[in-house]
Amino acid sequence: METASVESTPRRRGRPPKSTATALDTRAALLRCGMELLTEKGFHSTGLDELLARAGVTKGSFYHCFPSKEVFGLAVIDAYDAYFAGKLDRSLLSTERQPLDRIADFIADARAGMVRHHFRRGCLIGNLGQDSPALPEAYRDRLERVFLDWQARLARCLELARDAGLIADSANCNELAEFFWIGWEGAVLRSKLMASPRPLDVFTTAFFSMLPR
């Protein structure tokens, strides 16, 4: 996991030597800008020059951190994975809220993020998943593993809801979580196109209504 958005990583006391700090800053800036650009535009539409301009990094410094755009893309997926897992955990592991409310909280948070970015940013994993036939083969497994991780986190929260009697004992939490992420990516895609939260809302309403009670 990379450090671009992992603010909770323990730090050693004191400042690191300047050269190390600079290399880490450069890497973090590239990953942060890479997440932004790949979430907006996908892999192939993001040019290296645009990335370097946004990050304020020279081509030489880029290749000092990453041997190729392909390797960089995988590191961006790792960074987004860490960022999004943290985002999911903040909602889904919140013991102050009932399990179904935690899911609603995650959705509200993601929805607010799309509104804040004027629907220009969706989901990096969905964007790259859409392009997967044209992406390096290693990306496919990596992206699918991210979806399976999100699925497992959501399934655990649904199991808590089931244990608490909020949904029926017969609920297949893993299948429901699988369905959620399949449909969610469609909703994010359509919300970007319409520049409207309506598809997220339509999907969310349908998802909660199909939970067996």
Added chain:
Amino acid sequence: METASVESTPRRRGRPPKSTATALDTRAALLRCGMELLTEKGFHSTGLDELLARAGVTKGSFYHCFPSKEVFGLAVIDAYDAYFAGKLDRSLLSTERQPLDRIADFIADARAGMVRHHFRRGCLIGNLGQDSPALPEAYRDRLERVFLDWQARLARCLELARDAGLIADSANCNELAEFFWIGWEGAVLRSKLMASPRPLDVFTTAFFSMLPR
């Protein structure tokens, strides 16, 4: 609407003059290859050179037919719209089948198409919808109109199912159709990524199970 894949368009008797035929052939070949490439790779990942090589057309002939790649892309959307509307109608207007079976037929047909192309081709409208923040503004309205047309066609079929007593009188057919296309695009995306029909199947099962009976 363009003619790339509209095999049922009535033809005038006899061969058209050679120069006209050639121009139409060139345009049809470009649109057919454009649909293939944009369905596989999206707009920005599809280079003009790749398109010309696949269609066997020179750059001069391309610009004789289309003033720009942007205009070409809109013509490809029109061609795909005509192709897909025909595909939908073949299933959804089939009077030999009950309305819900017609929907299942469309899904089975689309699923078979994805399997046949080894999950490299998904949905051109979904692909471009994913890239919409980075596409010319005119594309956004055009793509959304295609979705609304598909939604209307599916809603009419659901209304037939409701009239036949196959789903409950209380069913909101337009909302169900809206939900279908939101989730369907997510399922196509994930099936491409997994190179598996499973996401289509998971979504289909959930859709039919949520129809009020």
